[in-house]
Amino acid sequence: MNQIINKVGTYNFSAEPFHCDFSNRIMPGHLGNQMLNASDYHSDERGYGIRYLNTINKTWVLSRLCIEMEQFPKAYTQYTISTWVDKVMHSFTTRNFDVLSSDGTPLGYGRSIWALIDTETRQPFEIAKVNNGVIQQFVETTRPCPIAEPDRVRITQPTTLALQLKACYSDVDINGHVNSIKYVEHALDLFDLSWYRQHQLKRIDIAYVAESHEGDQLNFYKASLGNEEFAIKVVRFDKTAQTEKECVRIKVKFVKE
């Protein structure tokens, strides 16, 4: 835990071997959840985390996330995730991340947009009204985050149904809805091991449109965008009405190894 006074929070993690994939690198989904954990620790230590927000019927909802990696941490190595809020606008914040190896080498970066909402009305809530606007003390505008902003992920290409699943116990996190990163894990499972043997995940953009919950049928539609880039649309299928509701749009960019 870092000094509460800093604008940037830095957290130490281990790339434990049994959280690594076949290539001895940390599972992208595991890294994504560690970024969410870092976000939560950072806001919690500064008086505007979900633990406090839940006591006043508010919460953070992730609206967009992108992660761009030079390399994923390797098994048995240590790494840090630093995170800071660089902008606050009414009910939205933008939060950035960097991932460094233990010797300080940048491994990758992240950017995210979060909305503060009222858990009863599900409407946006003004951040300045939380804990006397404490967040303003911790806005960090100078630390660089040298990757592009999170893409809105417009999918105009024709897609094909690639996966259908029912959201289960292990999909649901502490917030009671399908975990933001679980969509990513399922999306990355649309590519087989032979693909991962020749390609490294370079960047992922996720636009969160609507929540889903345990028992929901989720359909994953996939389109190739060329150049090792793919779009994946996740929709919630309503069996009774036979309608689909868009939940998440994902863009993944690979590079050849």
Place this chain on the structure above:
Amino acid sequence: MNQIINKVGTYNFSAEPFHCDFSNRIMPGHLGNQMLNASDYHSDERGYGIRYLNTINKTWVLSRLCIEMEQFPKAYTQYTISTWVDKVMHSFTTRNFDVLSSDGTPLGYGRSIWALIDTETRQPFEIAKVNNGVIQQFVETTRPCPIAEPDRVRITQPTTLALQLKACYSDVDINGHVNSIKYVEHALDLFDLSWYRQHQLKRIDIAYVAESHEGDQLNFYKASLGNEEFAIKVVRFDKTAQTEKECVRIKVKFVKE
């Protein structure tokens, strides 16, 4: 990392909120993988871990595992996993675990049986021949592990097909096969959230019979044993031969909350 001289290895972990389930407790699968990580760190630090074994074409294969919990670590708490080998027999070891809260309260225990095999012949290999029998220096026979031995999980009851899936990228771990704990995660997904709202996982026994790999179709068969106890059999389905090969047998015991 602990002093290399100890027979028992103790590792510190955080119950990060985004590795917790809807009830704010660490996901059972996450805890299971942290036990595997502790096992790996412990053996690695003492000269007989898979990193070293892989250089001499040997590896550890998990044969049985049981985990019995009084309570799962809660979000935002710290916990330790201690592990030690209490028996070495030709090509098998038994390894125990305890999970303690940061104030030393026992949260649960684990027991496991591992086989040392040659990665080329897939045959058992004598542990005494590894690194001059170094393992014998670190056998700890006095530390208590007050839970029953891992069950062999004989399933004599009729079962019903509860889940079919194709093993994916995220199922496969650093060993290149479906991760030992992933079977457990899929098995726990056979129970819905309403079940978990009224029951806590008390004990799980897993008998590993055969490996599976990416692309394999895995069928999960389930039987109720009464008293909040269930058996789950995981088989690999060969589409061409239309035959099933048993991979894993699991027994889960819940208690009413």
